[in-house]
Amino acid sequence: MTSEPVFTGPFSAPHYDVVALQYTGFFSQNNITAMGEVIRLYLEQHEASSSTRRKLFSTFIEMVQNILRYSSDSRALARADDEMRFGSVTLSIDNGRYVCESTNLIRPEDIVRLREYLETIRTMSADEIKLTYKASLRAESPVWSKGANIGLLTLARDASEPLEFTFHQVEASELSTFHLKAII
Amino acid sequence: MNNIRIPATSCTPEVEFDFDGRTLSLAGESYPENAAAFYRPLITALENFVPAQSQGTGSPLTLHVALSYFNSSSTKMLFSLLSAVNNAAAAGIATTLHWYYDPEDDISEEFGQELSLDFPAIAFHLHAESYHDELR
Numbered sequence: 001m002t003s004e005p006v007f008t009g010p011f012s013a014p015h016y017d018v019v020a021l022q023y024t025g026f027f028s029q030n031n032i033t034a035m036g037e038v039i040r041l042y043l044e045q046h047e048a049s050s051s052t053r054r055k056l057f058s059t060f061i062e063m064v065q066n067i068l069r070y071s072s073d074s075r076a077l078a079r080a081d082d083e084m085r086f087g088s089v090t091l092s093i094d095n096g097r098y099v100c101e102s103t104n105l106i107r108p109e110d111i112v113r114l115r116e117y118l119e120t121i122r123t124m125s126a127d128e129i130k131l132t133y134k135a136s137l138r139a140e141s142p143v144w145s146k147g148a149n150i151g152l153l154t155l156a157r158d159a160s161e162p163l164e165f166t167f168h169q170v171e172a173s174e175l176s177t178f179h180l181k182a183i184i
Numbered sequence: 185m186n187n188i189r190i191p192a193t194s195c196t197p198e199v200e201f202d203f204d205g206r207t208l209s210l211a212g213e214s215y216p217e218n219a220a221a222f223y224r225p226l227i228t229a230l231e232n233f234v235p236a237q238s239q240g241t242g243s244p245l246t247l248h249v250a251l252s253y254f255n256s257s258s259t260k261m262l263f264s265l266l267s268a269v270n271n272a273a274a275a276g277i278a279t280t281l282h283w284y285y286d287p288e289d290d291i292s293e294e295f296g297q298e299l300s301l302d303f304p305a306i307a308f309h310l311h312a313e314s315y316h317d318e319l320r
Contacts, residue, residue: 058253065257
């Protein structure tokens, strides 16, 4: 097959020291846990601050669990009460800062809600994010939420800059890609 | 009262709910895909424990929580779990909670402080120390 891009890409300078992990495919709790172990080990050997390690691990887990819960992809696999969903995650280092990114497909009706929520979070100061996070902790989860409705707030809390996001409609499909980027 | 023992997995904590011995502990990682499914039975057990105790000896209850990492949905469930514990404490069962966190982990420290403010019936002790040596 085409092995060339691999050797000219992530395995050659300068990429080998800036991409810590890149995965596109199905996400299940099992491979999330396995990737989590790799990230833990990578961070233990590359990052001295345990506070940064925790923030980065938290960001990674919240992003991939978002894919597992919300990705609306016809490629989803289901077995009993276990579901696997399709998406992409990248952990890289850009100018000495960690960047965690996720991409997955979402339905048009989710775009409005997500955009509104993310725009609101982007305007908040660190203190406001904390206060909103604390309030959400005590509130009942909204009906659409499969997690705790504090996943995005957790990402915003751990990031050093406002979360970045884009939506792109996929050609000949009603679905859009949702790209989310957090800089730690 | 049925005691609960669940061994740790890579994404769920070890659970030792020894109701007879009045000692409950949670230790390890907590980022299951479905945190509600994991924590709901524990919360139910705590809720059942309260009425069972009201005619009992009322001997004190001690909790140890030592979670190295908990994701957002676990955070929410921990809040519900401690709410049930707080109800037990408010019902007259003297309850102490030991919260262990890595000294550099300000997120866990803050969450521990947050819990202590929200659940005043519980006597809180925050420990900035590694839990590995503490509980074993």
